[in-house]
Amino acid sequence: MSATCVCGSDLWDYRGINPVSQPTPIGHEYVGIAEEVGSEVTTIKPGQFVIGSFFASDNTCEICQAGYQTNCIHREYVGANGAQAQHLRVPLADGTLVATPELPDSDLVPSLLAASDVLGTGWFGAVAANVQPGNTVAVVGAARSACSPSSSSAPRPGRRGIQGDGRTACHQGAATALTDGLTRHG
Numbered sequence: 001m002s003a004t005c006v007c008g009s010d011l012w013d014y015r016g017i018n019p020v021s022q023p024t025p026i027g028h029e030y031v032g033i034a035e036e037v038g039s040e041v042t043t044i045k046p047g048q049f050v051i052g053s054f055f056a057s058d059n060t061c062e063i064c065q066a067g068y069q070t071n072c073i074h075r076e077y078v079g080a081n082g083a084q085a086q087h088l089r090v091p092l093a094d095g096t097l098v099a100t101p102e103l104p105d106s107d108l109v110p111s112l113l114a115a116s117d118v119l120g121t122g123w124f125g126a127v128a129a130n131v132q133p134g135n136t137v138a139v140v141g142a143a144r145s146a147c148s149p150s151s152s153s154a155p156r157p158g159r160r161g162i163q164g165d166g167r168t169a170c171h172q173g174a175a176t177a178l179t180d181g182l183t184r185h186g
């Protein structure tokens, strides 16, 4: 592994929100160098820098082709293997990993790591919500993933994101931000 993240959903386990009854690997946001590939892998080569998805998918089934790879009929949760480790076995590598054209400079690695989960999740949400230029959007559940629609849309003129955390204490903030946004943007 070259770099991994601590995701908000990793902290659910850490804080006891998700019961953990036995030693359990953790971590599902990751980038690294492919050291070995299985005999059926065709597109990923050893030595490539790869960005991995948090759900392994074949990227070929009907659901994947419809753009919903996290619900692939063959999906496997990569976090079950624990990306916060020196090495990680990634199932369905052809569908799950994206190789960069060349080895990135080290200062780019954190940005590429963001593409492992938060960018894709945020982008999926923005597409699913049919966010258009000029829209004001309310994001409820502003973990880093949820922040991505507004952060990924930030360079686009006319878009504005309002984020709110999914926790109770922050619903108020989201509601306030939404009200404020509607007041100012109609």
Ligand SMILES: [Zn+2]
Residues within 6 Å of the ligand: 057, 058, 059, 060, 061, 062, 063, 064, 065, 069, 071, 072, 073, 074
């Ligand atoms: Zn699939």
